[in-house]
Structures are given as C-alpha cells and as structure tokens.
Amino acid sequence: MTYTTYMTDKIGPLPFCPGCGHTILVKALDQALVMLQFDPKKIVIVTDIGCIGLSDRYFTPHGFHGLHGRSITYACGLKLARPELTVITLMGDGATGIGGTHFLNVARRNIGITLLVGNNFNYGMTGGQHSVTTPTDGITSTTPWGNPEGPMDLCGTSVAAGAAWVYRATMFDKDLPEVIAEAIRQPGFAFVDVWEMCTAYYAPLNKLKKQEIFDLLSGYGFTIGLQVDKPRPEYSVKYRQAYEAGKGVLKSKPPIEPKFGNSVQKQTGIIIAGSAGQKIKSAATLFAEGSIFAGLKATQKDDYPITVQTGHSVAEIIVSPNRIDYTGIDNPDYFILISEDGLARMRQTIVKLPETCVLYASEEIELPETKAQVRRLPFRELEKKVGKLSLSTASLAAMLKDSGMFPVEAFKEAILSFQSEKIADINIKAIEAGAELTSKSSSAG
Amino acid sequence: MGYEFIEGNEAIARGAMRAGCDFFASYPITPASSILHYMNDFVPEAGGLVIQAEDEIASLGFCIAAAMAGRKVLTSTSGPGMSLYSENIGLAIMGETPLVIVNIQRQGPATGSATKGAEGDIQFTRWVTSGGLPIIALSPATVEEAYELTFIAFNFAEKYRTPLFLLTSKDLGVTKDSANLDLVKLPPRFDRKKLPPGQKEYLPHYFEKPEDVPLISDFGGDYIARYTTSMHDKAGYLTANPAVIQEMIDHLTAKIESAIDDITLVKEDFQEGADTLVVSYGVISRSAAVAIEEARAKGRKISSLVLQTLWPVPEKAIRDAMKGIKKVVVPEMNMGQYLIEIEKLAPPDAKVIGVCKMNTTLVTPGEIIEKGGLL
Numbered sequence: 104m105t106y107t108t109y110m111t112d113k114i115g116p117l118p119f120c121p122g123c124g125h126t127i128l129v130k131a132l133d134q135a136l137v138m139l140q141f142d143p144k145k146i147v148i149v150t151d152i153g154c155i156g157l158s159d160r161y162f163t164p165h166g167f168h169g170l171h172g173r174s175i176t177y178a179c180g181l182k183l184a185r186p187e188l189t190v191i192t193l194m195g196d197g198a199t200g201i202g203g204t205h206f207l208n209v210a211r212r213n214i215g216i217t218l219l220v221g222n223n224f225n226y227g228m229t230g231g232q233h234s235v236t237t238p239t240d241g242i243t244s245t246t247p248w249g250n251p252e253g254p255m256d257l258c259g260t261s262v263a264a265g266a267a268w269v270y271r272a273t274m275f276d277k278d279l280p281e282v283i284a285e286a287i288r289q290p291g292f293a294f295v296d297v298w299e300m301c302t303a304y305y306a307p308l309n310k311l312k313k314q315e316i317f318d319l320l321s322g323y324g325f326t327i328g329l330q331v332d333k334p335r336p337e338y339s340v341k342y343r344q345a346y347e348a349g350k351g352v353l354k355s356k357p358p359i360e361p362k363f364g365n366s367v368q369k370q371t372g373i374i375i376a377g378s379a380g381q382k383i384k385s386a387a388t389l390f391a392e393g394s395i396f397a398g399l400k401a402t403q404k405d406d407y408p409i410t411v412q413t414g415h416s417v418a419e420i421i422v423s424p425n426r427i428d429y430t431g432i433d434n435p436d437y438f439i440l441i442s443e444d445g446l447a448r449m450r451q452t453i454v455k456l457p458e459t460c461v462l463y464a465s466e467e468i469e470l471p472e473t474k475a476q477v478r479r480l481p482f483r484e485l486e487k488k489v490g491k492l493s494l495s496t497a498s499l500a501a502m503l504k505d506s507g508m509f510p511v512e513a514f515k516e517a518i519l520s521f522q523s524e525k526i527a528d529i530n531i532k533a534i535e536a537g538a539e540l541t542s543k544s545s546s547a548g
Numbered sequence: 549m550g551y552e553f554i555e556g557n558e559a560i561a562r563g564a565m566r567a568g569c570d571f572f573a574s575y576p577i578t579p580a581s582s583i584l585h586y587m588n589d590f591v592p593e594a595g596g597l598v599i600q601a602e603d604e605i606a607s608l609g610f611c612i613a614a615a616m617a618g619r620k621v622l623t624s625t626s627g628p629g630m631s632l633y634s635e636n637i638g639l640a641i642m643g644e645t646p647l648v649i650v651n652i653q654r655q656g657p658a659t660g661s662a663t664k665g666a667e668g669d670i671q672f673t674r675w676v677t678s679g680g681l682p683i684i685a686l687s688p689a690t691v692e693e694a695y696e697l698t699f700i701a702f703n704f705a706e707k708y709r710t711p712l713f714l715l716t717s718k719d720l721g722v723t724k725d726s727a728n729l730d731l732v733k734l735p736p737r738f739d740r741k742k743l744p745p746g747q748k749e750y751l752p753h754y755f756e757k758p759e760d761v762p763l764i765s766d767f768g769g770d771y772i773a774r775y776t777t778s779m780h781d782k783a784g785y786l787t788a789n790p791a792v793i794q795e796m797i798d799h800l801t802a803k804i805e806s807a808i809d810d811i812t813l814v815k816e817d818f819q820e821g822a823d824t825l826v827v828s829y830g831v832i833s834r835s836a837a838v839a840i841e842e843a844r845a846k847g848r849k850i851s852s853l854v855l856q857t858l859w860p861v862p863e864k865a866i867r868d869a870m871k872g873i874k875k876v877v878v879p880e881m882n883m884g885q886y887l888i889e890i891e892k893l894a895p896p897d898a899k900v901i902g903v904c905k906m907n908t909t910l911v912t913p914g915e916i917i918e919k920g921g922l923l
Contacts, residue, residue: 114785147767152777160774160785165767167613168776170635176601176609183597183610184571184617185768205609208602339597346592358550358728388724392553395726401553403724409578409662428834430723431910 109136109143109163118157120227122306124274124299128221129158132191134280136164139189139287146189149178151202153195154228155221172202175209178216186339189287190216197226199257200235206257210266213291215337219283220257220294223301224311231304238319242308256323257296258330267291269330273298273320275313276327291337356521361398363516365509370423372432373502374452376445377495379407379416386495387418389530390503392517394422397509402430406448415448422508437506438475439498440464441482463502478505480540493533500537511538551728556694556720557624560650561586562729563698564622567737569648570596571619573610575603575629578663579718580652583624604632608649612640615647616775618766620702620739624650626718627669628659630676637711638677641800643775644709644753644762646740648701651713652721655908664908665718667830670885673713674859681797682804684811685713685859687830691727694720696734697813697856703738704811708803709761715858717881719831719910740764743771752784758799759806805860813856814865822849823874824922827866827890829855831910832879838913843922850922861889870894877920879903879911 110133119125136146146164150156152171159166169177178192199206199220209216225243226232233243233250236257240249258271268289272282274297286293298316300306309315320327336344373390377383384405391401399422406417419432434457440446446453446468456462456475464470465482480501486494496518504511511534518530561583564572572587574580584600591598596619601607607623615621625633630651640647651673655666673685686701688694698714705712743750743763750771754762762782765771774784779796781787815833817840828836833854840850853869855862866889870876876894878887880902887902894900903911903919917923 144770144772145768163772165773166775166784167616167767168774168778169609169612170639170777173605173609173636176606177613179606180573180610180613181617181767183599184614184619185766188617188768204602205606208606342592342597350593356552358552359726360550388553391724391726395551395553400726401724402726403553404719404722427725429838429910429913430719430725430831430834431912433912433914 106137106140106143109133109146110161111163114160117161119154120303122300122302123154124223124297124301125155125158125221127274127279128155128219128297128299129161129193131279132193132219132283135283135287138280138284141189145187146191147181149174149181149190149192151194151198152228153197153226155193155195158193172198172200173205174198175202175205175216175218179209179214182214182216183339186215191287192216192218194218194220196220196222196224196234196236200255203235206261207264209292210261210264210294212338213265213267213335215289215291215339217287217289218292218294220296221299222257222296223299223305225301225305227301227303231301231308241305243305256325258294258325261294262331266294266331267334268293268332270295271298271325271327271330272296273316273327274300289334291334359392359395361396363397363510363513365394365397365399365424367399367422367424367508370421370425370427371437371508372435373420373422373437373439374417374432374435374449375420375439375441375495375499376415376417376449377441378444379412379414380491381416381441381495382492383416383418383495386499387420389496389517389521390499390514391420391422392521393514394509396516397513399424399509400427402427404430415444417445417448435460437502438462439502440468441494441498443468461506463498485536485540489533489536490529493530496530497533497537500534501541504538505541551726553724553726554691555582555722555724556688556691556716557582557652557722558586559691559694559727559729560624560698560714561590563695564648564702565590565594566734567620567699567702568739569620569622569702570594571611571614571621572596572598572623573601573607574624575601575607577626577629579654579722580624580626580629580650582722583650583652587622604629605636608633608636608640611647612636612643612645615645616643616767616773618769621647622650623647624652626652626654627656630669630672634677638679639777640711641677641679641681641683642777645711646705646709648698648705648712648714650698651715653715653717655906661908663718665881665910666906666908667715667717667832667881668885668906669715670858670882673715681800682860683713684708684710684804684857685715686813686856687715687858688720688856689830689833689854691720691725692729692732693856695729696732699734700813703735706740707738707761708807709740709764710804713859716830745770747771751782753780753796753799754782755799758795758802761803808860808862811857812862812865814862815854815856816869817852818869819844819849819851822851823872824848824877825851825853825869825873825875826877826879826916826920827853827855827869828879829858829886832881835911835913836879836916839916839920839922842913843917846923848922858886863893866890866893870898873898875921876900877903877916877922879916879920881911882906
C-alpha cells in the first residue's frame, strides 16, 4: 500500500498559532515520511514539553510524549531496544537547553535517531521566556531590557560533540521535507536545526519576520545547509561488533564444594589491615573461599579510600560454622597488621581490641597500647621472600596456621581454584612461607 | 552445585538475569556501581544491551523507553541518584511502565559519609515523585534474598505494569557472603500480559474495574502504541476532563493497593505468650535475629516480624503480629522512618520503641537488646 499521509485529524486540526513555524515543520515531517513510505508501525515520533511537544498525537505512527528536555533519552532507549525502528524526535529550543547533556551525548554516541529542533528563540508554552538560543539583546518576558546572554549555536555545538550529520534550515526553506527525509535516511545520529518564528511572543516583540531571521543568521556568520556529513558506525552496530570481538574474556567462577574439615566453634572475626597495593582485598576473598572449602560460612567487607592506589586497605572477614547474621565485627578474634597505613586507619580499633584477640603485627610497627595478645612477626622479611603482592596472603596463612581454624590446604585449594596458574604458583609459595613462620614461632613459644 | 562467595550486588544482577532482563542502563555511583559491572558481563552475552548513561536522568529515560519497547529492564543507583530519578519515576508510574529500580542505599543526605552504609531512603522511596501515588518496594536481608527478591520484583513489575523498587544498603550490596543461589526457591516467571493479535486497536491504559492491569503492546509491535507524561484517557490521549482524570488516578492507586495480599512478603517467627515484638527489615533484621536469639536463650519470649515488602505497608501482617503485644521494637539504620508506620498501626496500649542510628555502622544486636529492653 502507499501512504499518502502519516498524520490524522482524529483529534482535530494542528493546534499551533497562526503563522507558527511548528505547523510548517510538522507538515514537512509528514511529507518526508510520505517520501520514505516506511510502515507506520516501525516509526516512533518522540516529543517532550513545549508547543512542539503537542505534535506527536497528530501522527499515525507510534507516539511517545515524555518529560521536558528528555525526549532524546526516550528516543535512544527505543532505538537501543529495537534498532529496526525509525525514531524521530521533535523538540524545541527550551528542551534542547534543559536536556543539554542528552543533546551532547547522543551526538557523541551516534545513536541512530533523527532530531528535529523547532528553534523559535523562546519558550512559547510558558509565556515567552528566553531560551538558550535567544539572540543577544532579544526581548522576551524575562529579558524585557534585552537579553544579556549569548545564544548557543546548536549546530556548532552538535558538530563539536561529534554528530555525524547536521543541517541548519529555516521554516522558509522549500526543500525542508527533502532535508528531513535525508536526515531520517542517515544510519547514525542526524540533527536538523530549524529556525522558526514564534508568532505569539518572540516574533512580534522583536519585529522578527523572514528577512530578520536571515539577517540574524548572516549576523552570526551562520549558513543554511549541511554543516557536517561524516558517517561512522551507528552505536548498536558498533556495540555488537565490540562485544563479538571481545567476548570470551570473562570466565565464571566454579562453585565451592566443601572438602576439608575445620575446628571453628563460633562466629570468628578477622581483620587484616595494610596498604593499598598489597592485594589485601583479593587475599581476604581467597582466605574466605578457603574457609568455605573447609565447610564454613564466611563474609567479607572491605574499606579503602576512593583513591584506590594510595593509603590504607582493610578487610574484615567473618568465618562461622553457622549462618552469619550480624556481619559487623565488634570484638575481633584475630587482627593482622602489615603496614603503617593500616595502623593509621585502625589505631582506635587496635586500642580497643579485647584480650581475647590475637594481634599479628609486623616487627617494626610501633603499636599503641592494647589488651590484645601481640605476636610480633617478621613481615618485612617475609615480604622480601614472597613479594610485595603476596604478603597479605602469606600473613593470613601465618594467622591460619597459628589459629588452627582450618587446614592451610583449604586456603591453597581456593588459590588453585580461582587464580591463574602463574599467580597461584607464587601464592602457594607465599602460603607455605607464611605458615612456616608461625609453626616455628608456636613451637618456640 | 556448591557455595559461592558473592556480594549482594552480584546476586541482584543474577536475579535479574534469571528473570530475563535484557536491558540495563545506569550511571556509576558507589555502592551500586558493581551492579553495572556485573550486568555488563551478563547482559550482552544474553543478547541484550547495557549502556552507561550520561546521568541518572538519561539512565532512567533509556530504561523507560526500552521497557515500553518490550525489554525487561533493570537500573541501579544510590541515594543521590534516586534524587535524579525522581522525575522519570513519575513518568514510569504515569505510563504504567514495568521496570525494576535498585537503590543500594548509602548514608546521606547529599554525598553523606561517602561511601558508608545507612538506610535513610525508606520514606523517600514511598514519596519519591510528585503526585504521591502508591509504589511497591521490596527489601532483601541476605545475598540469597537479594537474588530471590530481584526475581520477584521483575514478576511484580510485569504483573502490575509499574516501576518496582528494590531497597537495600551498602551493607548487603558490597558485603560478600557464602551463598548457594541454586537452593533458592523461585516462583514461576511472570511476563507482562500482551494484547493478543486481531484486536481493532490498542488502548494503552484500558481497564474495566479500576484495579485491572491494562494489557500492553510494545512500541514497534503489532499495534500503534501511545505513551504520555500527561493525564490521559484509556487511549493514551491527553485529557483535561476531571472525571476521566480522577478515574485514571483511582486506577493507578487501586492497581497497587488491591494487590497488597499478593505482594505482601514477610517472615514471621512468633512465640506463644510473647508480649514483645521486633519488627525489622533489610540487613538490620539480621542484627535483630541475633538479639532475639540471645534474649530467647535467656528465657525471654519474643516474637519477630521481618518485612520484605516495605511499600505498600503490609498492614494486615503487622496488625496480626501485634495482637496481644505490649512492646514493639523497631531497629533501623535511619532516624525512625518505618517506626512511624508501626506507630500508626500499634494497639493503643503498646509501647513502640525505635532503635535508630545513622552513623554509618550497623545497628548491633547489643544495641537492640539494650535500647529495646529485650532482656
């Protein structure tokens, strides 16, 4: 079948004021759609708030009417969800202003929607206030002495943001339907800035007629016509290509089947405190996974500054024979301190440690007064032996061996299950070196 | 299968995938960001799409449109992002859009103590947008429940054509726990009911009784679809007729309020002869469990009601639990936001005690015992 129009008078004639540019723009869009002859079920007209936002309901394709300045986001959502749809957004200069970040980002992303801005230099719907495109010195209801602000060059802004196809037009252009059809044909993002007259407010207040609009354009040095035409792959196409090329990188972790025993009788809290870059977080995870291999339940919380490569890194691990309800550690059972950064962060906790807590501290660290049972260990020497990245693993192994909570083999099992062969090899040696440290000290003590 | 050591955020992402989620948009914010990372790992593999938006407004804008084009949609944020979601949440309610919004709460207001835990968005979620219409919010307490309730949130969103809120906090979102998701029993998956082919036209908001949920047809589907931010009639056309407007408001209200029995999820642990009841939700219900166990071990009779559905208030379940109760203890990681709901429902002779703090640390079992006078 042939479509002779994509508009309907079901709810009456177009509502715009006599002489308003929106009527011309909306009819030009209809003519463009007639040229293209797409199935109306595969077209969505997206609008938001402003006079031009009244227009979607006069079209026969799908209509999406959203919040002020957000129509670009809805159009993108529709296009991303169903790339086969032709998605056309009609919005005003007011919406372009409030939705400025969407206007920039759609251009940069090159999502294949068509954006038509009915640019009439003011907010017609709310009483003729100034907008981001009101010319300098322009009279509006909010700039009664002349607009002190400068106007935004929508085309220039879109081009600068990376738009693939941008065209500046006016309501007087005879070829506006062809221009809009060409915009819709673009696979990527296409933007047409249509300079118009608001016959209710801006045009009468500023004695703006056809010639004055052309004078404004030439005054800014703006040209009518194509501003950029640099096609590149549309977002969804590029997204799929990138995914297809990069997939298979991710591996899911196998589940843990308990296969070792343990001697843990109650919920036991362990804190390890050190510095960023000591792999404390991942060592703590592997330790906890080791405890699950030993038939225990475990939780882990981490604390580190937002600048992840400086300052402290602290992990709190709980292991328990039963389900862990309360995940806070009010009275730690074991505390491992491997650097000054850890002390700086945890000083108050260390001061308050109970006498039931065993504190494993690096020999050179000057400790505050604490009731905890302090075990001094040569962590600096251990670090030289196992490497900076494995001290956390080695110190956890030292604590594990000393405490006898569960077999060191369970910790090793986690390392072998979840780390690459090369790193696992290093960390297994770290576990052995750490465990040796306390099996000696225990026997000596 | 065996155990995994995973955080709540991963369980949420996996619950969403289990529900068939195939579109995710979000803006990075601690402590919700890892959901974005997990979904980025999971969704493209399932043939869907993940996009990091320029802000939370765009994030929810993408989601609403994708949902109306037939996708099953998730988004995630934290308190400051919820503030930016507000306007589009109103749109999602107005347009009867099925989608799931996760709020991994953090201490606030504003940037708060970045980035520590709290649950200060409980009432904010209820009144999150203009108009004051009811919403549905669920709150998991454990990693397994994060998985289960995310799945159920999708079911409710689809069944009632409404945005669904999953409310939890940093303390669940980014705390790793040993969990076996395979042991979690899930209800059957529910997908939105679509307008069957062969009808004359699609009325996007058609209902006979106010509580009916309108059948849906996708943008790009077999029928011409309409969606609008404005008060509308059943066909989705703007209306200024007060009678039609009130009918639509009554529909949007009745649709949620009449679902209360279906969407009420609570965990009851009542003791015969108890005169004290602890009402709790989220991670703090786990502190409450420890406190109650300790008090019971010392011979005290205490009942427990854990709410998984926070909004609409499961009034019947709460009233039933309070029968014969003289003291109700409500521990929260805020300054008493759900306490006011319990106070409204409590018997006149019952004392209601809030155990409230918002200093970034969990309410401890000891605090619940002491301030709640459980011993």
